[in-house]
Each structure stands twice: as C-alpha cells, then as structure tokens.
C-alpha cells in the first residue's frame with residue numbers, strides 16, 4: 443500500500459500546500475482520501491495516474507476537503523483517452539449522496555451521469571466496507587462537524603488511519619489502535635488550540651494513545667508552520683514522525 447500526501451494544506455491559500463487530498467494505491471485500487479481544491483493539478487504534477495482513480499472517500503463536508511470532486515469527474519469525462527468506462531465510487535459519511543446530488547443541481551446532470559458509472563454511497567459508522575477482495579474501509583465519527591469521520595484502510599500488509607479533521611478524541615485513539623500509519627491533521631499551534639482541531643502535541647498524544655507505528659502530519663494552517671510540528675509531536679510519541687509536504691510518499695508493508 444502506498445500513500446502520497448497530495449495536498450497537506452487547508453482552505454488557507456498557500457504557495458506550497460494544496461487543500462486536503464491524499465492518494466492511496468494498492469494493486470488496481472487508486473483511492474483519494476478527500477479531494478480538496480487544487481488536487482487534480484497536483485496529481486498531475488506528482489506523476490500519479492489520476493485517470494485510474496477507483497474511489498474518492500470524503501471525511502466531511504467542508505469544501506477544502508471535497509471541492510475538487512466535480513472537477514475530477516469533469517476531467518475524467520473529457521480528458522481520458524480512450525474514454526473512461528470504469529465506474530467511479532464516491533464514499534463518505536451519511537449525507538454524501540445528498541451532497542453530490544445537490545451539487546449536480548448546480549453543475550449539471552453530467553456530475554451523476556458523466557458517461558461512465560458513478561456510484562455514491564453513505565458509509566455507516568464502524569461497519570467495514572469491502573473495496574476489493576483484500577482491502578476494506580471503515581469510518582469512525584470524530585469531533586469536528588456532525589458528519590465528520592476518520593477513515594481506516596486495512597489490507598493484508600497493514601492498516602492506514604486518516605483522521606480527517608478532528609479534535610482530540612479518546613474514542614478515535616481506541617479505534618485507531620495498533621495502526622501502521624496514522625495520518626493525522628495538525629491544524630494549529632498549541633497557543634491557538636481549539637476543540638475541533640489538533641495541534642502537534644495533540645496529534646502526538648493521539649499517536650501514542652493509539653500505539654501507532656508511524657505518525658504522518660498533514661492539514662497545516664500557516665500559524666502552525668512557525669513551529670516545528672514534527673519535533674513537537676515527537677515529544678509525545680516515540681515512533682517516527684514526519685511533517686508531510688505535498689508530494690511526499692510513504693509505504694505500508696511490502697506492496
């Protein structure tokens with residue numbers, strides 16, 4: 443399983459960090475965890491085979507996490523050669539079906555019927571959802587917005603947990619227990635800590651509480667960049683910590 447941190451930023455305009463988007467590939471599965479603005483051009487920049495994307499999984503409905511989704515469907519409709527036949531599956535917490543159908547009222551019917559099959563499914567909390575014979579997805583509610591979830595991807599070689607946007611949560615730490623890679627949001631410096639986001643220290647505490655093998659930090663607002671987030675998180679978590687940049691690559695297990 444490979445992870446590429448395509449967009450490690452937020453809604454805050456940044457020359458170096460695009461809004462939330464993370465690419466996970468394993469065999470034929472090509473999954474986007476969130477699809478924030480700017481993602482498509484970053485996918486191209488990093489040489490990722492975005493026309494082969496199989497699933498888009500949304501963590502919640504803030505537009506810095508989904509607003510590139512219509513552009514992705516539009517690009518798959520008009521720029522893939524030969525024209526795409528394979529289905530695209532869009533998953534998210536309950537409400538994602540309604541979100542995409544509502545978007546289609548503004549964008550046009552092509553968003554639901556772009557010339558290849560589109561499947562949209564509300565995923566129920568803590569019910570494993572098979573992606574193929576080997577890999578499954580599971581979500582866990584987190585304290586951010588009412589619909590917000592963390593996303594877990596489990597395959598034979600290990601488990602990746604992406605927090606999405608979240609505040610501190612003992613529940614999330616228990617659910618993420620023993621994960622091989624924890625991809626955690628790291629929005630704000632400690633001096634600006636709020637209940638609906640993590641700081642470097644709180645991301646480190648989450649990784650320690652979960653017993654994660656590795657911590658990768660993402661979703662940086664500009665003020666947190668004035669500190670050294672990886673070093674701060676490392677004061678609470680003994681394992682390897684990386685403050686990801688757009689385009690960084692990580693491997694889980696051998697494939």
Ligand SMILES: [Zn+2]
Nearest residue numbers: 452504506607
């Ligand atoms: Zn966000």
Ligand SMILES: [Zn+2]
Nearest residue numbers: 502504586607
């Ligand atoms: Zn958010």
